[in-house]
Structure formats: structure tokens, C-alpha cells
Amino acid sequence: MLLDVSSVSKSYGKRPVFQDVSLSLDPGETVALTGESGSGKSTLLHLIGALDAPDTGDITLAGTRYSTLGDRGRAGLRRNRIGLIFQQFNLIAALNVGANLSFQARLAGREDPGWTAEIARRLDLQDRLEQMPETLSGGQQQRVAIGRALAVRPDLLLADEPTGNLDEANSDAVLSLMLDLVAQSGTALFLVTHSAQVAARLSRHLHLSQGQVT
Amino acid sequence: MIRTAVSALLAHWRRRPGQLLTLVLGLALATALWSAVQAINAEARTRYAEAAATLSGAGQTVIRRPAAPIGLAEYAAMRRAGWPVTPQLEGRLRAGDRAYPLLGVDLLARPVAPGPGDPDLTPADLLTAPGRLIATPDLAARLEAVPGLPPVLHDNSAPAGVILTDIGTAERLLDRPGQIDRLLLTGPVPDGAEPLAKLLPDARSDTVAPPDTASLTDSFHLNLTAFGLLAFAVGLFVVHGVAGLAFEDRRATFRTLRALGLPGPVLTRLVLAELTALALIAGLLGVGLGYGIAAALLPDVSATLRGLYGAQIGEGLQLRPGWIAGGLAMALAGALTAGAQGLIRLHRMPILDATGPDRWARSTLRQSRAMALAGLVLITAGFASLGAGGLIAGFMAMAGLMLGAALLLPFVLGAVLGRAARLARGPVAQWVWADMAAQLPGLSLALMALLLALATNIGVGTMVSSFRLTFTGWLDQRLAAEIYLTARDEAQAQEINRWLTGRADAVLPIRRHDTRLSDRPGRIYGVIDHATYRDNWPLVTAAADPWDRLAGGAVLINEQLAYGAGLRIGDTLTLGPGWSAEIAGIYSDYGNPRVQAIVALPVLLHHHPDIANRQMGIRSDPAGADALIADLHARFDLPADAIVDQQAIKAMSLSVFDRTFLVTSALNILTLGVAAFAILSSLLALWNARLPQLAPAWALGLSRRRLAALEVLRSTGLAALTALGLALAWLLLAVVNVEAFGWRLPMHLFPLDWLRLLALALLAGAIAALLPARRLMRLPPARLLQVFAHER
Incomplete structure (x- = not known):
């Protein structure tokens, strides 16, 4: 088992988001999480991504228990084992496409130029490496974000509505590319989406509703 | 309509109190430094004029006998012969552990009589024992603490640093009965009056030229004025930055007000009125603060002027309406200058203007080329103005060079940072450099302010330090003998x-x-x-x-x-x-x-x-100098001031310089403080725009602590790069001084001083970044996550 989410609860102030949620992921598995707006999908993704801490319960990724980690340890875990893709891409505006693509891999100290070049080629970004993010279209920016997350060869790729900001054609293309690359790299994928169509393309589908995962 | 619009406009400041505070404080600090310098200058100049009129009878004819004092009988004979003369006797009066110059005059006949501060005082009190001493309030207070002296009258118009009294009282206090040092001619000598050669055969008559204290001290005051102006300019950069940001923050409000029917010109006038009101509030604060600074610095300035030029000014500061009005006018002019760009944009803004969150920063970036061009023009004009020669041209050149360099700074920094980002190897280093370049538009005004502050510091600091060395060298030359x-x-x-x-x-x-x-x-x-x-x-x-x-x-x-x-x-x-x-x-x-x-x-x-x-x-042997002086006095009939002890003069001169350093150091630190405040206010203003830049880096595995450390590093790095502008100081000293002042200080470089200043610049950058960094370090992850959530 790669990921173990065990009896995790989270609330903001007095408002509970979800309670006692448990789930697990195997290496290379692709899982989609759907749910209503405000159901806590993104919050759960943030907890799994070690971006936030649960109120109760624990999460374990590749044998590392989050509750034993401090701020620095969580940062290291994100840097080395997790790839993150956000709906708004969140590229580093000050760096060009090439530097954005390799950023996390270099941060983790394991850049593989051949793999990065392969990703760039597969994402059709090889001619845009010197461009700044602001000069790219939304679809292109999201491809850079996917490439950045995969270049580090993470154990787990977390994607929060990765196609939510794209039109249908772009959405299909980006999703296909992401699934291909995930399969090629053996990375597990945990994807949050509103779309049942997107969810249907992944190997497992979870639904978060009224604080419970089914 | 107006009331509603005003209420909508003012609501912004309630939402952003920090921005309001920064705007008012920036302007107040700028005005304070300017007003302080003006107050000191005004006080000093007034005192020069008073002293010139009171002490020497400038432009008057003085009759003296070189070898001996004039006797009372000889004075009486001259008066009887119709000569309109008034007697003066001077010496030093020991009061406690210090000796003060004492000037005895005929209080009833002297040309400028002091206005007695005591309403019950009669002329007889001034003339009869024990008599009265007249002095400026600061000196009078010191004299009153010394027992055994006659009562002291406080008089603001008395010559600074000198005790004035009736000549009879002076004779008694100086133990020189019946002696007169000189006679002042107070009017035309009547036709047919007995000639001086017959009345006082060995006396000399000279017309005293007006003292050139004012011209001697002109460069000192111009120095201070330039300092004040530059400090003011540093403050204006803060105001300009905050005013621009406030304008962009309110762009949506402006657009809505226009869309709801408020005419454009009315809106512009309202914002103008708001800026004026803020300027007046900040101006009043600044003038008050400036008065405090001036009052604190005046004793040191007074010591400097006395030591350097022999110019006497008092240590008490009078509140003069002229400089209060001047300070307010400067605050108003400064606010309008700093806010002009925003007002013009507002005036031209179309109703359907698209509001972008970082439009202000982007527009600043676009301006960097134009600013660099303007900077080059200013630098060229600065060099060109050297051709005119003289102090004013020198300072115009200095202002041109410094402002030009400041305007050039963002462009140069952008190029340097871009190059550094390309050369950087590690991902973090690459990001830090590139991010610094991306931050430049928002920070450039503050950095320009820092550059001005540093250049002012190094320019004035090195000049003063060189003065000290040159002056001590000059003392050694003049006073090499014991x-x-x-x-x-x-x-x-x-x-x-x-x-x-x-x-x-x-x-x-x-x-x-x-x-x-x-x-x-x-x-x-x-x-x-x-x-x-x-x-x-x-x-x-x-x-x-x-x-x-x-x-x-x-x-x-x-x-x-x-x-x-x-x-x-x-x-x-x-x-x-x-x-x-x-x-x-x-x-x-x-x-x-x-x-x-x-x-x-x-x-x-x-x-x-x-x-x-x-x-x-x-x-002679320095250790035996005191004994030799005593022997000389004992053996020969010498006036008290005929022998000058080199050690005493050198010690006094050095203490004067140390006090001079206090003045310049205080102004330097205050200017640097304003620059640090500029960086802090810019960083705080940029805080909301920074989070979307920092959150992805955090999500990708940089801890908050590391990000905070990088924020401090970035700020200090920018300060360090800005400090490279110190090279400008060399230009100021080596080129401008020679051309403008006609003499050159031996160019003493003070590596430790420059290092200290560099450290201060880094410290200013670091301190300014500490608050945002601390905020970042303690920022809950949920707040960073909002960056991703908000954008959905």
C-alpha cells in the first residue's frame, strides 16, 4: 500500500468538513474523488498532500506517518514524494517554462534531464522552454504544471480539478496525456474533480458526501 | 452625492489603515527632516545678523590703540571734543568651570540696545552695582547657576555665546578700572572737531567690514539644505509608492463611482482634496517632529559653526512662523508631486477601465525604461550644470546625479538580476534571482529611496570625515608649534x-x-x-x-x-x-x-x-608648554589672549568635530530610517501580491521557514545591490566638489565607514523584511491554501 488515510477528520472552526475518513491507494493506482462543492474534496487532497494537518487521524505515505513530521519534514515529503497539480496551474511566474518544468525535480535533487526532455516532448512543450508562463494559453500552462509534477517522478500525483479551467477539447487532451505519463512513470494518481466523465477514466472512483467517503 | 462619494473614498482607508499610516508617516518624516534643517538654518542666519549688528557695529568706524587700552579721561576728552563715540571693553569672565566672552558697552549709548526682559527693570539697575548681565536664555540659565555673579537678564536678541553688560559692570568684573578697548564711532564727526591724531596720537581708526560669517557658513548651510532636500526626496519616494498603490487599490471604486454617475472632474477634485487634507495633517506632524529634531541637533550645529567659522549662534530654538508655513508648503507640494501621476491617471481613466490586481506593478515595470532615460538626461544635465561653477551649480549637479542614478536604478537592477537568474545553477537560487527581478516593479521606488539615502550618507559622511582629517591636518599646519x-x-x-x-x-x-x-x-x-x-x-x-x-x-x-x-x-x-x-x-x-x-x-x-x-x-616640549606659558605671562606684560595653547585649541576643535559627527550621523541615520521605512511599507504593500508567488514554491516543498529566510535574503540582496550605487559617492566627492567648490578634500576613503554603511544598508533591508518574513513563517497553511482555493 502506498497511501493510507486513517480515520481523518477536519473542521474549520466549529464547522466540520468531514469526519473519520479512511481510504488507501496502491502504487500506480489512479483514483478519482468527486463530490459537491464545499464537500471537502480539496481539503482532503490538501491533507494527503501534507499541505495541511488533520484534526484527528493520521496519514501514511510510503511508510512515513505525517503526524511524526514537522514543517520541514512535511516540506521534504512534498518535495520528494508528491506531485501537485492545481486548477489554476500555479506556475512560478518569475521562471520560464523550462525552469518551471524541472523546478521540483531539481529542488528534490534528482533531476533527470532525459526524463524532463521526454515529458516536454510528450506535452508538446519542447519549443516553448524559454517562454514565460504568462505568454502561454491555459491548456499549455496546465501541461507545464503536469510536467513539473511528473518530472520529479513522485510516488503520488495529486491533482485538484486539473482540467476545470480548460475547454472540452483541451481537457480531454490534457487528461489523456496525464494518464499516459502516470502509467509510464508508475506514479499513483489521486484526482479531485466535479466531472463524472473525468472520473470514469480513472481506475477507481470515490465520492465524498456529507463528510463521508464512499 | 459628494458626501456619499467621499464616504466611499474614505472607506478605503478604514479597510487599509496600514496604507494610510504609511502615507502620512512617509510624508511626515520627509517634512520633518526638511523642516528640521530649515529651522536650524533660519535660526543660525537670524543669529548671524543679530550678532553682526550687536557685536561689531558692522560697517562702523572703530578707534583703538594697538599697544595699550584707551583711558577714561581720553574717552571723556573725545566726547567733549564732539566725537560721537561709544566705549567698549571686552574680556573673558570666568563663571564656574568655564570662561565666557564678556562685552562691556555703554548701555545707554550703544547702537543696538537689548530689550530688557524684566518689566520692572529701570535703566539705573543696568548701570549701577551690582549691574546686570544680559545673555541669551540658554547662556543666561548657565550663568544663573553660578553664585556671585550679578543678576542675569534673559534676552533672545543678545549676541549668542557672549555676555553683554554695562561697561562699568565689565570694568569691575574684569578688574580693569578706567580702561576701554575700543571706541565705536556712532555718527559723523562734526566739522571742525579736533582731529583724532591730536586727541589720541597713537590710536588707529579702522572701518570694520561687515563680518563675512554668512558667506563663510554658506557652504555649511547649503550642505544642510541639500541634505534636507535629499531626505525629503527619499520620503517622497515612499509617498509616491503608497499613493500609487492606493490609487490602484481604489481603481474599482473609482470606476463604480463613475459608472453610478459621479462626474470624472468631480471625482478628481475629491481625490485632490483628500490628498491635500492628508498632506496638511502629515505636514503638521512633520513640522512638529522637525522642531523636535532641530531642537535636539541645534546645540551640535551651534558648536560646529562656532568651531569651524567662529560664528556664534545660540542653542535655543525659536518657533518661527516662516518655517512652519514653509514645512506645510513643502508637505503639500511633495504630496501633490508624489500623487500627480495617480491624479492624472484618474483624470484620464475611462469608465470601463479593466482592473488588474498587479496593474500598478506592471505599469511601473513599463516605466522603467522611460525612467532610465530620464535618469540619463538628469545625469547629463547634472554634469552640464558644473560648467556654471559655484555652490548652487555644484549642488544642482549633485542633485541631478543622485536623482538620475535613482531613476536609472530599476533598469540597471532588472538587467543585473535577469543576468544573475540566467547564470544561477540551483533551482532555488534561480527562482530567488528571477523572483527578485519580478519583485522589482513594486520595490523599485523604495530601493531608489534607499539609494538616495545611501548616496547622501556616504557623500555627506565621507565629506565630513575628510573634513575632519583635512582640518586636523590644517590644524597641524597652523598649529604645529606648541x-x-x-x-x-x-x-x-x-x-x-x-x-x-x-x-x-x-x-x-x-x-x-x-x-x-x-x-x-x-x-x-x-x-x-x-x-x-x-x-x-x-x-x-x-x-x-x-x-x-x-x-x-x-x-x-x-x-x-x-x-x-x-x-x-x-x-x-x-x-x-x-x-x-x-x-x-x-x-x-x-x-x-x-x-x-x-x-x-x-x-x-x-x-x-x-x-x-x-x-x-x-x-617646546609639549609637557613643559603650560609652565612656559605661565613664565611668559609672568615675565612679559601680555594681553590674556596673546598666547594660544595648541593643545587646548586642538582638543576643542576635535570636540567640535565630534559634535559635527553627531549632527551628520543623526541626519544620516534618520534618512536611512526613512529608506528602511520605504522598503518595509513596500514589502507590506506587496504582501497580498506575494502570496500567490510563494504558495506554489511552498506546495512544491520549500518550508515556510526557508521561504521566510529567502524573503529576508531577497530584501537584503536588493539592498546590497542598491548599495553598489555607493560608487556614486566617489563621483560626488572627486568630481563635483572640485568643480563646485574650487578646492578638493584630500580623498580619504574610509573602508570601515563604507563597510559600516553597507552593513547598515543590509540591516535596513533585513529589518524591513523581518516583519513580512515573520508573518510568513507564522502563516497558517490554510492561509497559503487559500491562494489555490481563491482562484477557483
Whole structure:
């Protein structure tokens, strides 16, 4: 088992988001999480991504228990084992496409130029490496974000509505590319989406509703 | 409608109190430094005028007897003969552990009578025992603490640093009954009056030229004014930055108000009125703060002026309506200048204007090329203005260079940071450099302010430090001997000379001839060949063996003469009819308004055999100088001020300089403080725009602690890069001073001072970034996650 989410609860102030949620992921598995707006999908993704801490319960990724980690340890875990893709891409505006693509891999100290070049080629970004993010279209920016997350060869790729900001054609293309690359790299994928169509393309589908995962 | 619109506009400040505080504080600090300098200048200038009128009777004729005091009977005889004269007696009055100059005058007849501060005072109280002492309030307060003195009257119009009293009281206090030092002619001598030569055969009559204190101190005041102006400019950068940000923050409000029917011109006028009101509030704060700063600095300025130029100003500060109005006007003008761009944009803004969150920063970026171009124009204009010559042109050049460099800074920094980002190897380093470049638009104004502050600091600091070294060198030149003595006449001088044989190591005659040198009023000194000069003279440039050449008939000239007349080593200088000499050396002569030359004494005496020989420098064992002075006083009938002790003067001069340093240090630190405040306010203003940049890096695995450390590093890095502008200071000192002032300070570099300043700049950058960094370190992850959530 790669990921173990065990009896995790989270609330903001007095408002509970979800309670006692448990789930697990195997290496290379692709899982989609759907749910209503405000159901806590993104919050759960943030907890799994070690971006936030649960109120109760624990999460374990590749044998590392989050509750034993401090701020620095969580940062290291994100840097080395997790790839993150956000709906708004969140590229580093000050760096060009090439530097954005390799950023996390270099941060983790394991850049593989051949793999990065392969990703760039597969994402059709090889001619845009010197461009700044602001000069790219939304679809292109999201491809850079996917490439950045995969270049580090993470154990787990977390994607929060990765196609939510794209039109249908772009959405299909980006999703296909992401699934291909995930399969090629053996990375597990945990994807949050509103779309049942997107969810249907992944190997497992979870639904978060009224604080419970089914 | 107006009321509703005003309420909507003011709501912004309630939502962003920090922005309001920054705007008001920035303007208040700028006004404070400007007002403080103006207050000091105004106070000093007023006191010069008062002192000139009260003390010397400027432009009046003075009658004195060189060798002895004038007697009371002789004075009475002159009055009886119809001469309109008034007597003066002066000396030093010991009060406690200090001695103060005491001036005895005829309080009923003197030209400018002080206004007695005591309403019950009668003229008889002033004239009869115990009499009254009249002094400025600060001095009066010190005198009142000393027992045994006559009652003291506080009088703001009294000459600063001098105790004024009736001549009868002065006779008693100085123990010089019946003696008068000089007579002032208070009106025209009646036709047919007995001539002076008959009434006082050995007396001399001279018309006293108005003291040139004002012209001597002009450069000092101009220095302070320039400092104040630059500090003001530093503050304006803060105001400009915040005003621009406030404008962009309110762009949506402006657009809505316009869309809801508020006419554009009315909106512009409302914002203008708001800016005016804020400027007046900040101006009042600034003037108050400036008064405090001026009051704190005035004693040190007063000591500096007294030490450097002999100019007396008091240490008490009067609140003058002129500079209050001036301070408010400057605050208003500054706010309008800083806000002009925003007002113009507002005036031209279309109703359907698209609001972007970082439009302000982007527009600033677009302007960086235009600003760089303007900077180049200013720098060129600065150099061009040097052609006009003089102090004003010098400072215009300095202002042009400094403002030009500040305007050029964002463009240069952008290029440097871009290059550094390309050269960086690690991902974090690459990101840090690139992110610094991306931050530049928002920080550039603050960095420009920092550059100005640093350049001002190094310029003024190095100048003052160089002054100190040059001045001590000058003191060594003038005061190389342990004792200086002025005899009553040549006979006494010869007698003293003989007596000193065997008692002193050497006697150095001081003989001079006043003449015109290269069409300027100047002075030629004759010196004997002695190690005192060879070892101490502050030569800036010289031919080989200048002292041997001097003995052979060559001349040394001061910098004022060299630059004024365009003379170089090896040129020939005409010293008089039929007398020319080759220039063998040029020496620094700080603070001397006159041109000067030095020749060997035998050469001078050959051309002017009859010049006076009353002054001499006496070399002796420093440890025995006090005893020798006491012996000289005991053996010869010398006035109290005839002997000058070198050690005492040097100690006093150095203490003056140390106080000068206090003034400049205080202004330096305050200016740097304003610049640090500018960076802090910019960083805080950029805080909301920074989070979307930092959150992805955090999500990708950089901890908050590391991000916070990088924020501090970024700020200090930008400060360090900005500090490279210190090279500008060299330009200011080496080029502008020479061209503008006609003399050059020996260029003393003070590596430790520069390092200290660099450290201060880094500290300013670090301190400014500490608050945002601390905020970042403690930021809950949920807040960073909002960056991702908000954008959905």
C-alpha cells in the first residue's frame, strides 16, 4: 500500500468538513474523488498532500506517518514524494517554462534531464522552454504544471480539478496525456474533480458526501 | 452625492489603515527632516545678523590703540571734543568651570540696545552695582547657576555665546578700572572737531567690514539644505509608492463611482482634496517632529559653526512662523508631486477601465525604461550644470546625479538580476534571482529611496570625515608649534625672542604680506626652513623636494588659488611687481576663503623688508608648554589672549568635530530610517501580491521557514545591490566638489565607514523584511491554501 488515510477528520472552526475518513491507494493506482462543492474534496487532497494537518487521524505515505513530521519534514515529503497539480496551474511566474518544468525535480535533487526532455516532448512543450508562463494559453500552462509534477517522478500525483479551467477539447487532451505519463512513470494518481466523465477514466472512483467517503 | 462619494473614498482607508499610516508617516518624516534643517538654518542666519549688528557695529568706524587700552579721561576728552563715540571693553569672565566672552558697552549709548526682559527693570539697575548681565536664555540659565555673579537678564536678541553688560559692570568684573578697548564711532564727526591724531596720537581708526560669517557658513548651510532636500526626496519616494498603490487599490471604486454617475472632474477634485487634507495633517506632524529634531541637533550645529567659522549662534530654538508655513508648503507640494501621476491617471481613466490586481506593478515595470532615460538626461544635465561653477551649480549637479542614478536604478537592477537568474545553477537560487527581478516593479521606488539615502550618507559622511582629517591636518599646519604668541609690538617681540633662547626648542616667526594673487585678495606667508613645516604641511601634490625648492625661491600655494586660477605644479605665479616664482607644491587649506601662498622667509623679507614681526610659533616640549606659558605671562606684560595653547585649541576643535559627527550621523541615520521605512511599507504593500508567488514554491516543498529566510535574503540582496550605487559617492566627492567648490578634500576613503554603511544598508533591508518574513513563517497553511482555493 502506498497511501493510507486513517480515520481523518477536519473542521474549520466549529464547522466540520468531514469526519473519520479512511481510504488507501496502491502504487500506480489512479483514483478519482468527486463530490459537491464545499464537500471537502480539496481539503482532503490538501491533507494527503501534507499541505495541511488533520484534526484527528493520521496519514501514511510510503511508510512515513505525517503526524511524526514537522514543517520541514512535511516540506521534504512534498518535495520528494508528491506531485501537485492545481486548477489554476500555479506556475512560478518569475521562471520560464523550462525552469518551471524541472523546478521540483531539481529542488528534490534528482533531476533527470532525459526524463524532463521526454515529458516536454510528450506535452508538446519542447519549443516553448524559454517562454514565460504568462505568454502561454491555459491548456499549455496546465501541461507545464503536469510536467513539473511528473518530472520529479513522485510516488503520488495529486491533482485538484486539473482540467476545470480548460475547454472540452483541451481537457480531454490534457487528461489523456496525464494518464499516459502516470502509467509510464508508475506514479499513483489521486484526482479531485466535479466531472463524472473525468472520473470514469480513472481506475477507481470515490465520492465524498456529507463528510463521508464512499 | 459628494458626501456619499467621499464616504466611499474614505472607506478605503478604514479597510487599509496600514496604507494610510504609511502615507502620512512617509510624508511626515520627509517634512520633518526638511523642516528640521530649515529651522536650524533660519535660526543660525537670524543669529548671524543679530550678532553682526550687536557685536561689531558692522560697517562702523572703530578707534583703538594697538599697544595699550584707551583711558577714561581720553574717552571723556573725545566726547567733549564732539566725537560721537561709544566705549567698549571686552574680556573673558570666568563663571564656574568655564570662561565666557564678556562685552562691556555703554548701555545707554550703544547702537543696538537689548530689550530688557524684566518689566520692572529701570535703566539705573543696568548701570549701577551690582549691574546686570544680559545673555541669551540658554547662556543666561548657565550663568544663573553660578553664585556671585550679578543678576542675569534673559534676552533672545543678545549676541549668542557672549555676555553683554554695562561697561562699568565689565570694568569691575574684569578688574580693569578706567580702561576701554575700543571706541565705536556712532555718527559723523562734526566739522571742525579736533582731529583724532591730536586727541589720541597713537590710536588707529579702522572701518570694520561687515563680518563675512554668512558667506563663510554658506557652504555649511547649503550642505544642510541639500541634505534636507535629499531626505525629503527619499520620503517622497515612499509617498509616491503608497499613493500609487492606493490609487490602484481604489481603481474599482473609482470606476463604480463613475459608472453610478459621479462626474470624472468631480471625482478628481475629491481625490485632490483628500490628498491635500492628508498632506496638511502629515505636514503638521512633520513640522512638529522637525522642531523636535532641530531642537535636539541645534546645540551640535551651534558648536560646529562656532568651531569651524567662529560664528556664534545660540542653542535655543525659536518657533518661527516662516518655517512652519514653509514645512506645510513643502508637505503639500511633495504630496501633490508624489500623487500627480495617480491624479492624472484618474483624470484620464475611462469608465470601463479593466482592473488588474498587479496593474500598478506592471505599469511601473513599463516605466522603467522611460525612467532610465530620464535618469540619463538628469545625469547629463547634472554634469552640464558644473560648467556654471559655484555652490548652487555644484549642488544642482549633485542633485541631478543622485536623482538620475535613482531613476536609472530599476533598469540597471532588472538587467543585473535577469543576468544573475540566467547564470544561477540551483533551482532555488534561480527562482530567488528571477523572483527578485519580478519583485522589482513594486520595490523599485523604495530601493531608489534607499539609494538616495545611501548616496547622501556616504557623500555627506565621507565629506565630513575628510573634513575632519583635512582640518586636523590644517590644524597641524597652523598649529604645529606648541605655543603661539602675539607680542604687543616689535620691541616686545624681540625681547621675548631673546628670552626664549635656551628655553624653547625653536621660535618660528609668523610673517605675512597681504596682496593680490592672480587677481584675488590673498596673503603671502614667509616661513623658515624647519622640520615643523617639512613634517606637517598638508601638501596635496608637489614637485620633487618641494621644501628645497621653496628655500631656493619657489612657492607653495593653497588649493583655492590653484583651482581658482587654474595653476599647476611647475607653473609660474606672480607674487608682486618683478617677483615671480615657480609653484613647487599645492596644499589643502580647508575653510580658508582667501587664496594664499607660502615662500621662504628670506625671500619674503627681500621683497617686503618692513612687514611686521610680532607673531611667532614656539616649539617646546609639549609637557613643559603650560609652565612656559605661565613664565611668559609672568615675565612679559601680555594681553590674556596673546598666547594660544595648541593643545587646548586642538582638543576643542576635535570636540567640535565630534559634535559635527553627531549632527551628520543623526541626519544620516534618520534618512536611512526613512529608506528602511520605504522598503518595509513596500514589502507590506506587496504582501497580498506575494502570496500567490510563494504558495506554489511552498506546495512544491520549500518550508515556510526557508521561504521566510529567502524573503529576508531577497530584501537584503536588493539592498546590497542598491548599495553598489555607493560608487556614486566617489563621483560626488572627486568630481563635483572640485568643480563646485574650487578646492578638493584630500580623498580619504574610509573602508570601515563604507563597510559600516553597507552593513547598515543590509540591516535596513533585513529589518524591513523581518516583519513580512515573520508573518510568513507564522502563516497558517490554510492561509497559503487559500491562494489555490481563491482562484477557483
